[in-house]
Amino acid sequence: MTSEPLAVEYYVPLIMFLIMGAIVPIAALAAVKIISPLKPNRRKLSMYEGGLVPIRDARIQFNVQYYLFAIVFVIFDVEVLFLYPWVYIYASEVMQRVMVFGMNIAVFEMLMFVAVLLLGLLYAIKKEALRWV
């Protein structure tokens, strides 16, 4: 039981928005169907390749190994991202104040981060994910 009544008129704009949102795309699609002339022929339906007659299937298959490389690459590539905020703060006073094992805590944290990444790399090498076949 709420103590305050629910304001129904509060939702009126939302309902209007939903109704309009449903009408507009349907109207647009219907207008295209009604207005545009549709006279397809073989030329029109064929794929456009700079005016040349298309040959062969456009889709060629990559080796699955390629995807494995892509996975490993994409992860290690993006992890470098964390170096940017790290550079931004590592010389700051807060970081200088706190020491762990005789180093600046920022340096220590980055060493931990790189160690975990190295473990991942070691794993990838040991599992032969990086050997091109």
Place this chain on the structure above:
Amino acid sequence: MIPLELYILLASVMFAIGLYGLATQRNGIKLMMCTEILLNSANINLVAFSAYQPNVNGQVFALFSIALAAAEAGIGLAILITLYRLYGTIDLDNINAMRW
């Protein structure tokens, strides 16, 4: 400076495109691309808001979400590769043994 509203509009449009793609596409890779579009629309929001705030929390959040999106793409690709090895296709319409 570009007004904040335009950034939010861009992000909303991207979000709608991603959601539409998720609802209509049935190819595994395309679905993954749609989720990336969704995540990136949120990133645009975060960075745009951050430019109008006194703190950089939004940009840090965007950095984290980019890294997480990469990890997610890694897992998704791995699942798709295994799926392709077993089924010979990544068209999810053909991969639907369980229903109701």
Place this chain on the structure above:
Amino acid sequence: MDLGYYAPLGAEALLTGVALLVVLLGLFVKNKNLGGYLSLIGLGIAMWMVASAKLGTTFFFDTMYVDGFSQFFKAVFLAVSILVVIASLSRYKNHPGQDEYYALLLFATVGMMVVASAIDLITLFVGFELASLSTYALAAFDKEKKNLEAAMKYFIFGAASSALLLFGFSLLYGMTGSTRIADIAAISMADFGPATLVALIFVIAGFAFKMALVPFHMWAPDTYEGSPTLVSALLAAGSKKMGFAAAFRIILVALMALRLEWYVAFAILAAVTMTLGNVVAVWQTNVRRMLAYSSVAQAGYIAIAFVVIGAVSGSTNPDATYISQLGLAGGLLQILGHALMKTGAFIAAGVVGYMVLREGKENPDDIENYAGLGQRAPITAFCMLIFLFALAGIPPTAGFVGKFVLFNAAYDAGLLWLVLLAILNSALSLYYYLRVIKYMYVYKPAGGRISEPKGYVLALLLATIAVVGIGVHPEPFIGWAMQAAAALLP
């Protein structure tokens, strides 16, 4: 620097270390189950650390907070992981990828624990994704056709839900200029714009996917049916509860200002979820799918906690604080009980799957395979009986305690219609639980007695003792849940 200051977060640090160690050892040492035993020891020590942690401290520039609420959830996650690891010791004994399995399981646990402690949106999102990503990989672990289908569906829905969540978080940050939950609560309490309402919709949708509330539940039955059975246990009992942990923190604390809006949303979600979950479960002939739908229905019961709090807070009721704490405590007890009994039920289904697989039959989860289980595998059947009764909410089990406290709070909050609906649903759920029991004890066995795998039996017995123990002796657990609820809603 004083390392002792960080002792309350020792459990997370320890488990991360153990997970990395398991990966590293797996590369060089090939010993069956070494990783499993290491994980088990690590989880045990982590459980002790969680139980003895000093409460009420914040860490890492106010991004993590250790309080009664976070420790309650951490204990639930650790209990589930311990049960799953014990059963896995039998299941993945000579599996070539067992090190990855245990490492992923530990990472998932750490992610859930981080979510339980997070009081900053960035930290919460990172923990959320750590748990999600690890479980995506686990869902495909056996590399059978069904696993991959389950994992793909789980992955797509999971990725979409985290994107919804991130979009909601970005709007919250834009409206309040902060990622800290306390700041968001204070600023939105003073003044919230229409964009905050949009953010609320995105956040609820994002969490509802994880909590598997109808209509965001489509992935759950497929994933729970198709994943390896022990992973289903982890998903239904652990990962789903992580969604609740995060939703309690964000919606009950950060978005308290929008109470009227989410009160209506959760009232509808809870009512629809428990009804649809139970009604669809009645038609299932696949036991794991039935358990999945029952899990959806249970999420509906737990969501009543939101409705109770939304209904009483800010009202003129003099007991408002007490009732909202009681409601949250009921939700927490239901989470604890459901985590234990659902893990147990999935592990029992795992025993049947193991048995059927050895006989070389198809469809291991079909209910026909449960015929005469009382004679074929007496321990499993008895434990399954207890879990099914607990799921239906029959005393003296953990399921009854949770429902009793929760429905009581809902009644005190004046939500009589919701209580009646929930009780009707419980009665309906008894029908399909009894059907399994009928198969196990009334029907003739289809084969001879089988030897039940040791790890599974140990996990089943531990879960049964916990479920019955909470039911027989509920006072300390209710007190513990009340303390956790009071930490979140002072």
